[in-house]
Amino acid sequence: MFSFNTRVEETDECITVFVSGRFNADCTEDFLETIDSDQVNRPKKLCIDFREAESLDSSAIGCLLMVHEKSQKLGREAVLANTFGLVDAALKISNLNKLFTMAQ
Numbered sequence: 001m002f003s004f005n006t007r008v009e010e011t012d013e014c015i016t017v018f019v020s021g022r023f024n025a026d027c028t029e030d031f032l033e034t035i036d037s038d039q040v041n042r043p044k045k046l047c048i049d050f051r052e053a054e055s056l057d058s059s060a061i062g063c064l065l066m067v068h069e070k071s072q073k074l075g076r077e078a079v080l081a082n083t084f085g086l087v088d089a090a091l092k093i094s095n096l097n098k099l100f101t102m103a104q
Contacts, residue, residue, distance in 0.1 A: 006034045014045040016081075020052035023087075025059035035067055044076050047103070051082035056090040068099050079103050 004027040007018040017034055021027075035046070048067070056064075064080075071078035081103040083091055091097045 004030070006031060008034060010042075014047055015042055016047040016049055018049045018052065020054075022054045022057075023060040023063075024055075024057040028059050028063040031060075031063055032066065035070075042076075045079065046071055046076055047079040047081050049081045050084070050087045053087045055086040061090060061094045061096060064096055064100075068096075077101060 004019075004021040004023060007020075009016045009018070017031075019031070023031070046067070048064075068078055079101045080091065080096070083097075083102065083104075088097075091100075091102075
């Protein structure tokens, strides 16, 4: 079984949330807590890095939609980075690649 983990790195301009493992319904609450922690002090740009992610399910896609909506309300750029394999396919099928800025 692939466990889900997040790791956060922050600079003056950007916060990056590194996602590893399977991002599914069991993980969305933890992921949103990570995104929401210290919200006021967060930099303008949010990057979610999927280089170590195995897959996304529909709950994870819904979670990313919530992140996008919240980012827009805060005037923050949200970037999905290093999406490969099943993660990239899920983002394209759900058209999230058109809502978020994509980076490799």
